[in-house]
Amino acid sequence: MNSDYLRRHRAHDVEALLERWVAVARGAGLDMVELRPGVPYLRTRGPWCEERAVYLSAGIHGDEPAGTEGLIGWAESRIDWLRSASCLIIPCFNPDGLRQNTRRDATGTDLNREFHHTRNPLISAWRERMEGMRFRLALCLHEDYDATGTYLYELGEVGESIGNECLDACAEFIPRESRAEVEGMAMDRGLLFHGGDLLALLEEMEEGLPEAIYLRVHHAVTALTFETPSEFGLDLRVAAQVRCIEAALRLTGLV
Numbered sequence: 001m002n003s004d005y006l007r008r009h010r011a012h013d014v015e016a017l018l019e020r021w022v023a024v025a026r027g028a029g030l031d032m033v034e035l036r037p038g039v040p041y042l043r044t045r046g047p048w049c050e051e052r053a054v055y056l057s058a059g060i061h062g063d064e065p066a067g068t069e070g071l072i073g074w075a076e077s078r079i080d081w082l083r084s085a086s087c088l089i090i091p092c093f094n095p096d097g098l099r100q101n102t103r104r105d106a107t108g109t110d111l112n113r114e115f116h117h118t119r120n121p122l123i124s125a126w127r128e129r130m131e132g133m134r135f136r137l138a139l140c141l142h143e144d145y146d147a148t149g150t151y152l153y154e155l156g157e158v159g160e161s162i163g164n165e166c167l168d169a170c171a172e173f174i175p176r177e178s179r180a181e182v183e184g185m186a187m188d189r190g191l192l193f194h195g196g197d198l199l200a201l202l203e204e205m206e207e208g209l210p211e212a213i214y215l216r217v218h219h220a221v222t223a224l225t226f227e228t229p230s231e232f233g234l235d236l237r238v239a240a241q242v243r244c245i246e247a248a249l250r251l252t253g254l255v
């Protein structure tokens with residue numbers, strides 16, 4: 001699609017990525033502060049509207065660069081909207097991992113299995129920061145080496161699923177996952193929707209709790225985990241990530 005992009009991208013250059021976020025923060029009037037040294041987040045400075053608040057995060061797995069690239073690309077295209085939005089954005093949850101192209105952080109921890117306790121200092125700082133916050137939409141951006149298309153874990157209210165439309169919106173760039181089962185869970189053309197009670201799901205999470213489930217239980221009306229297939233071209237994966245963010249915001253009435 002765009003060979004120029006593929007030649008020039010700096011998807012694992014954390015400093016270059018964060019420089020772009022500094023420009024977004026400046027342009028949109030967002031505060032950019034550190035959750036922990038080297039791990040910044042951006043937050044609306046002005047009035048906060050809980051019903052319209054959005055949480056966006058990327059890069060908790062460092063070998064999934066379309067998430068971090070998609071998030072910054074989307075933000076750069078939405079400076080005006082960000083100026084009046086209520087948002088909390090984590091541009092890169094695992095900078096060491098992104099730098100090294102590894103799923104885990106520098107201590108060998110899979111951060112996305114750490115949300116059930118506070119022994120990890122970064123997750124502990126995150127949980128503290130999130131205390132009392134509510135969001136209409138939380139979106140966590142990921143990638144998967146085994147995937148053959150885009151897929152989505154959607155946690156939300158029964159009867160209010162937006163997942164099918166999000167995946168359809170991305171199909172211009174990458175088709176929906178066709179496998180009937182992903183990581184042991186049944187999927188319908190790339191969608192796994194879970195409405196209402198999460199207790200059964202929590203019991204299945206023997207490996208440790210991911211960000212999106214914690215968000216849905218404590219902070220968000222809808223929590224989405226979006227995944228692009230890592231074997232597709234980075235340009236297409238980034239385009240799909242941008243499209244998914246945009247579709248999710250539109251379908252929840254936030255843009």
Ligand SMILES: [Zn+2]
Pocket residue numbers: 061064141142143
């Ligand atoms: Zn991931």
